Amino acid sequence: xxxQITISLDAMGxxxxxxxxxxxxxxxxxxxxxxxFVLFGDEAKVRPLLDRHPALAAASRLVHAEVVVRMDxxxxxxxxxxxxxxxxxxxxxxxxxxEAAVCVSAGxxxxxxxxxxFCLRTMAGIERQAIAAIWPTLSGESIVLDVGATIGxxxxxxxxxxxMGAAMARAVFASVERPKVALLNVxxxxxxxxxxxxxxxxxxxxxxxxxxxxxxxVEGDDIGRGVVDVVVTEGFAxxxxxxxxxGTAKQMAQHLKAGITRTWLARLGYLLAKxxxxxxxxxxxxxxxxxxxFLGLNGVVIKSHGGTDAEGFAxxxxxxxDMAVADLTRRIADGLAHYHRAGGMQPAAEPRGxx
Amino acid sequence: xxxQITISLDAMGxxxxxxxxxxxxxxxxxxxxxxxFVLFGDEAKVRPLLDRHPALAAASRLVHAEVVVRMDxxxxxxxxxxxxxxxxxxxxxxxxxxEAAVCVSAGxxxxxxxxxxFCLRTMAGIERQAIAAIWPTLSGESIVLDVGATIGxxxxxxxxxxxMGAAMARAVFASVERPKVALLNVxxxxxxxxxxxxxxxxxxxxxxxxxxxxxxxVEGDDIGRGVVDVVVTEGFAxxxxxxxxxGTAKQMAQHLKAGITRTWLARLGYLLAKxxxxxxxxxxxxxxxxxxxFLGLNGVVIKSHGGTDAEGFAxxxxxxxDMAVADLTRRIADGLAHYHRAGGMQPAAEPRGxx
Numbered sequence: 001x002x003x004q005i006t007i008s009l010d011a012m013g014x015x016x017x018x019x020x021x022x023x024x025x026x027x028x029x030x031x032x033x034x035x036x037f038v039l040f041g042d043e044a045k046v047r048p049l050l051d052r053h054p055a056l057a058a059a060s061r062l063v064h065a066e067v068v069v070r071m072d073x074x075x076x077x078x079x080x081x082x083x084x085x086x087x088x089x090x091x092x093x094x095x096x097x098x099e100a101a102v103c104v105s106a107g108x109x110x111x112x113x114x115x116x117x118f119c120l121r122t123m124a125g126i127e128r129q130a131i132a133a134i135w136p137t138l139s140g141e142s143i144v145l146d147v148g149a150t151i152g153x154x155x156x157x158x159x160x161x162x163x164m165g166a167a168m169a170r171a172v173f174a175s176v177e178r179p180k181v182a183l184l185n186v187x188x189x190x191x192x193x194x195x196x197x198x199x200x201x202x203x204x205x206x207x208x209x210x211x212x213x214x215x216x217x218v219e220g221d222d223i224g225r226g227v228v229d230v231v232v233t234e235g236f237a238x239x240x241x242x243x244x245x246x247g248t249a250k251q252m253a254q255h256l257k258a259g260i261t262r263t264w265l266a267r268l269g270y271l272l273a274k275x276x277x278x279x280x281x282x283x284x285x286x287x288x289x290x291x292x293x294f295l296g297l298n299g300v301v302i303k304s305h306g307g308t309d310a311e312g313f314a315x316x317x318x319x320x321x322d323m324a325v326a327d328l329t330r331r332i333a334d335g336l337a338h339y340h341r342a343g344g345m346q347p348a349a350e351p352r353g354x355x
Numbered sequence: 356x357x358x359q360i361t362i363s364l365d366a367m368g369x370x371x372x373x374x375x376x377x378x379x380x381x382x383x384x385x386x387x388x389x390x391x392f393v394l395f396g397d398e399a400k401v402r403p404l405l406d407r408h409p410a411l412a413a414a415s416r417l418v419h420a421e422v423v424v425r426m427d428x429x430x431x432x433x434x435x436x437x438x439x440x441x442x443x444x445x446x447x448x449x450x451x452x453x454e455a456a457v458c459v460s461a462g463x464x465x466x467x468x469x470x471x472x473f474c475l476r477t478m479a480g481i482e483r484q485a486i487a488a489i490w491p492t493l494s495g496e497s498i499v500l501d502v503g504a505t506i507g508x509x510x511x512x513x514x515x516x517x518x519m520g521a522a523m524a525r526a527v528f529a530s531v532e533r534p535k536v537a538l539l540n541v542x543x544x545x546x547x548x549x550x551x552x553x554x555x556x557x558x559x560x561x562x563x564x565x566x567x568x569x570x571x572x573v574e575g576d577d578i579g580r581g582v583v584d585v586v587v588t589e590g591f592a593x594x595x596x597x598x599x600x601x602g603t604a605k606q607m608a609q610h611l612k613a614g615i616t617r618t619w620l621a622r623l624g625y626l627l628a629k630x631x632x633x634x635x636x637x638x639x640x641x642x643x644x645x646x647x648x649f650l651g652l653n654g655v656v657i658k659s660h661g662g663t664d665a666e667g668f669a670x671x672x673x674x675x676x677d678m679a680v681a682d683l684t685r686r687i688a689d690g691l692a693h694y695h696r697a698g699g700m701q702p703a704a705e706p707r708g709x710x
Contacts, residue, residue: 250579
């Protein structure tokens with residue numbers, strides 16, 4: 001049997017709170033029996049739910065936390081009221097103390113980011129954290145970051161994101177040794193885009209890092225095609241890309257549903273072609289790729305969608321498991337140390353000639 | 356019969372050039388008999404095609420242009436080689452001289468933007484042009500701008516985009532008197548986003564313009580839901596949103612297609628449920644919303660997708676017709692004049708309290 005992996009869970013996070021987190025953790029445990037949990041939450045609410053899942057109860061330690069961060073608390077409010085004593089804070093802190101390898105919360109994103117940064121601090125050599133999302137593509141999955149941790153990023157920060165994303169890609173995509181990394185831009189020519197993206201492109205090209213294969217710029221429609229393993233962008237554009245893709249997928253599903261339920265013939269056809277629809281559903285199931293990974297801190301925190309169900313939460317826990325097994329934080333730290341030993345990046349004074 | 360409307364066409368633009376443009380124009384004419392065209396292109400290539408469409412030939416004037424801007428020319432190259440004498444330039448110039456009400460080209464976007472700006476110049480009071488796209492939504496269509504004309508925009512430019520987009524919305528959506536306008540952001544709370552977007556939000560709120568109903572921030576997934584008539588953003592994020600949505604739609608269609616053709620039962624089901632698929636296709640048909648409208652210049656230029664077919668090009672021409680009938684340029688100029696008479700926007704020294 002594999003080594004046990006302990007994950008800390010904010011049992012109160014998410015729209016449904018413990019009623020979703022506990023069955024989700026139980027599902028994840030069924031799939032990965034080597035998981036162990038430390039759960040933080042209101043004992044009076046969590047214990048009865050835990051009693052219904054004896055295997056999970058046996059694999060977990062429940063720690064009472066008196067404060068719950070609400071889904072609509074502002075980050076500053078959450079920090080004031082919930083530092084030290086909220087279920088969210090304590091779950092993050094378990095990563096800091098080393099009790100847990102990774103933390104998962106379906107709670108308020110802004111609060112989770114603020115608390116994670118406050119508690120774990122950014123890694124040496126990293127200025128800003130990023131949220132990495134796993135994006136379903138035609139050829140499998142890609143990692144896209146930053147999808148909203150920080151607004152705006154300079155060239156060096158984009159390079160940091162590239163390195164962190166590549167480390168995560170090696171952890172998540174078992175077969176990828178030297179992940180293909182691209183910068184998201186409004187065109188693929190070197191003259192396109194804003195100054196930060198162009199400069200980051202030059203830095204990555206010239207650095208020719210052993211950890212990643214920088215392939216140049218990609219555009220928005222290349223993300224879903226899965227042309228690279230990692231797509232790097234600053235948080236404003238990344239968040240808009242992610243939400244727009246989610247919105248488009250929902251919109252298409254709704255058009256299709258409206259069409260299918262319109263006539264009995266269409267309904268019959270739907271039943272016969274159900275395998276096709278199931279395939280689409282499976283390929284685009286947001287629950288399967290649930291989990292935004294906070295990178296750049298001294299420890300990994302995973303944000304699950306607040307509105308997800310037990311199945312979706314189990315996916316976020318599985319992702320946490322993968323990150324823990326791969327020892328993601330150490331991998332990123334090693335990459336950074338290696339890069340800094342090499343003297344960081346020295347951009348050429350003049351941009352190179354264009355392709 | 357309605358008043359005749361003359362549209363100038365770059366007959367050489369697009370991947371297929373005149374072989375797509377001429378049948379496209381013929382289709383548009385069938386639908387809008389009051390259309391008249393002035394066509395610019397290589398006479399030896401265009402004339403034989405035109406001869407196959409006698410109605411179009413009768414409604415058109417063909418002007419020879421010796422230079423063709425290639426799809427991969429850089430804007431600076433195109434300007435050097437094609438100013439004054441290319442089919443693209445001449446088509447734009449026809450708007451300047453007043454011979455045509457609107458210009459349509461399926462040619463090289465960068466070249467078309469550069470030439471349009473050089474030939475028509477930005478309107479008084481507008482610093483930068485924007486490209487507006489019509490975006491299919493669950494509730495119909497919305498206008499999204501800027502989708503890539505300019506990288507980065509300050510608060511005042513975003514306000515300009517809002518006014519131009521609202522003028523276009525009144526032109527395109529017949530029933531909308533005071534279009535709902537929102538700013539694209541990474542959250543709906545007033546504290547979210549970058550400084551430019553926050554400031555633009557304050558300006559629009561305080562100005563309380565008669566021409567538009569500013570509703571606040573929307574996120575990427577709200578675009579496809581069609582919650583507002585106009586979504587305003589700067590060109591980098593807007594281009595990424597547009598391309599990402601296109602990519603996601605293609606990705607889903609491809610998953611569905613792969614699923615449908617897999618088994619004979621699924622194929623049969625597809626035939627029975629065809630109305631549902633047709634509905635989806637129709638709702639998401641990129642050809643139906645083909646045409647990026649260049650706004651902010653002294654004249655309207657419409658960019659058709661380069662890879663579109665005759666049907667798609669006809670849509671772009673129909674859009675041009677609508678813009679011409681609505682006298683879009685004058686509408687925008689009137690709105691700007693009104694706004695400047697009112698002394699422009701004076702932001703309050705301090706941001707207002709948050710909602």
